[in-house]
Amino acid sequence: MKRTTFLLVFGLILSFCQAQSETGAEEAAGEEEQHVELFTTPVTKMGAATSDFGYNLFRVLASREAATNIFLAPISASAVLTQLSMGGSERAERQLFRALRYHTLQDPQLHNTLKDLLLSVKTPGKGLSMAARIYLARRLRVTQDFFTLVEGQYGVRPKALLGGARDMKDINDWVTQETGGKVQRFLTKPLPRNPGVNAVSAAYFKGKWVTRFGESRVLQNFQVDGGASIRIPMMQQDSYPVKMGADSDLSCTIAQIAMQDDVSMFIFLPDEVTSNMTLLEESLTAEFVQDLSLTLLPAQVFLSLPALRLSYSTDLLPLLGDLGLAEWLEDQDLEKISAQPTKLSSVNHKVVMETAPEGNQYPSVAATPSHLSYRVDHPFLYLIRDEASGALLFIGRVVNPKDLTI
Numbered sequence: 503m504k505r506t507t508f509l510l511v512f513g514l515i516l517s518f519c520q521a522q523s524e525t526g527a528e529e530a531a532g533e534e535e536q537h538v539e540l541f542t543t544p545v546t547k548m549g550a551a552t553s554d555f556g557y558n559l560f561r562v563l564a565s566r567e568a569a570t571n572i573f574l575a576p577i578s579a580s581a582v583l584t585q586l587s588m589g590g591s592e593r594a595e596r597q598l599f600r601a602l603r604y605h606t607l608q609d610p611q612l613h614n615t616l617k618d619l620l621l622s623v624k625t626p627g628k629g630l631s632m633a634a635r636i637y638l639a640r641r642l643r644v645t646q647d648f649f650t651l652v653e654g655q656y657g658v659r660p661k662a663l664l665g666g667a668r669d670m671k672d673i674n675d676w677v678t679q680e681t682g683g684k685v686q687r688f689l690t691k692p693l694p695r696n697p698g699v700n701a702v703s704a705a706y707f708k709g710k711w712v713t714r715f716g717e718s719r720v721l722q723n724f725q726v727d728g729g730a731s732i733r734i735p736m737m738q739q740d741s742y743p744v745k746m747g748a749d750s751d752l753s754c755t756i757a758q759i760a761m762q763d764d765v766s767m768f769i770f771l772p773d774e775v776t777s778n779m780t781l782l783e784e785s786l787t788a789e790f791v792q793d794l795s796l797t798l799l800p801a802q803v804f805l806s807l808p809a810l811r812l813s814y815s816t817d818l819l820p821l822l823g824d825l826g827l828a829e830w831l832e833d834q835d836l837e838k839i840s841a842q843p844t845k846l847s848s849v850n851h852k853v854v855m856e857t858a859p860e861g862n863q864y865p866s867v868a869a870t871p872s873h874l875s876y877r878v879d880h881p882f883l884y885l886i887r888d889e890a891s892g893a894l895l896f897i898g899r900v901v902n903p904k905d906l907t908i
Contacts, residue, residue: 541792541892544607544615545622549891550788551603552580552619555825556894557786558603562824563816564899569727569777571905573814573898575632575705575853577623582634582703584616585656586846589636589648589699589839597830601822613655620656623888623895627763629708630895633680636660637673637693637700642840651838663700669693673702677852681706685854688815698847699836703818707855707886707896709767712760714861715739719809725880726902727777734903735809736879737857741865742805744876745798752782757876758798759805762862764889768794769807775880777901782883791885792892802865806877809859812898812906815852822849854908855896 541550556576563572580602587598599605609615624630636652638644640663653659663669670689677688684706693700719735726732745758753773758766768791770782823831834845886896900906 548615548619549893553788553894554603560897562821573853578632578703578705582701585652589836591835591837594835601825631681631706633677633704635702639697648839677704694847698844701849704852709761711861715859725775732904737859738806740804741802746801747798768885770883777881804875808903810857811908813854813908818849818851
């Protein structure tokens with residue numbers, strides 16, 4: 503559901519921000535002058551499309567996996583499904599493009615634009631590495647033009663499966679290599695016996711903050727739905743610069759925290775301790791988040807944030823029908839891959855993420871102690887966004903950090 507209006511309530515934050523030093527205000531003004539307007543260039547429009555696909559995918563997953571930790575790297579899933587679209591008929595391509603939100607772009611150079619976006623979000627300083635590839639059953643008589651087309655556009659050649667246990671090792675080794683050794687054991691069980699076409703997407707993110715945390719891994723209480731508390735490692739720092747706002751419609755407080763190389767983390771913290779975040783999840787669109795980034799106000803807070811280290815994997819194939827692809831799943835028409843009838847058998851997806859307490863700089867020593875706290879000490883939703891393009895890199899719902907493992 504697309505939100506066209508929202509109300510941000512700033513009473514407490516406004517009074518606090520007015521007490522900030524003139525230096526802090528000048529810094530905030532400088533940041534606003536550097537803001538890049540979104541939705542005006544092919545790459546930022548593509549960033550919005552991949553983001554909206556990601557939000558839609560996240561909503562479907564969230565509805566199926568209620569009250570649990572879930573995570574996605576939508577841009578990686580977009581990349582591999584776009585590769586797949588190159589093997590479909592015009593009808594199949596049109597259906598996939600609608601699910602991927604490309605039908606809104608009217609971009610005749612769509613593949614070049616996506617390639618530019620992928621290159622921009624994978625620059626080393628952003629902390630993101632990705633793997634996206636199509637694997638094909640050995641029995642298929644594959645059209646060589648498909649191999650050449652995908653490799654020429656995205657720099658990764660679809661690969662024929664070897665058969666048996668060798669497939670799992672081959673795929674796992676490739677994903678590990680593409681992610682610098684960070685995403686391991688991508689597959690933990692063999693592919694389907696009649697594998698057909700398999701889409702592989704993985705991503706690793708280790709974000710570093712612009713402002714470092716002075717204390718990391720301090721054990722603190724985190725309340726979970728139902729009233730219980732658990733002890734988890736938290737990062738914390740006084741006089742931490744953020745942008746904040748409170749949304750009364752969504753009953754949550756929102757913080758935007760700057761990460762290195764023009765990346766931000768947005769945290770949506772419900773007012774109540776609850777794992778039911780359906781209303782919040784339904785509100786998310788590229789336009790809504792962009793509006794937030796322009797409306798949140800600078801503040802210095804005592805910030806307490808869970809130290810995230812997580813690994814999450816799932817098969818996205820069962821979700822595609824709820825993205826408007828039910829008809830396509832019945833007749834996929836992948837005629838440019840093979841003249842033989844074939845279907846997509848799996849869309850395996852795995853994400854690994856870490857946040858380090860380190861940053862480029864310490865909080866300002868001249869800053870007065872914070873009177874405003876932002877303690878992320880109960881279930882929350884977060885997203886990682888590339889500010890230059892507006893592309894959604896990661897999105898997650900944290901219900902119980904104790905269950906997060908790498």
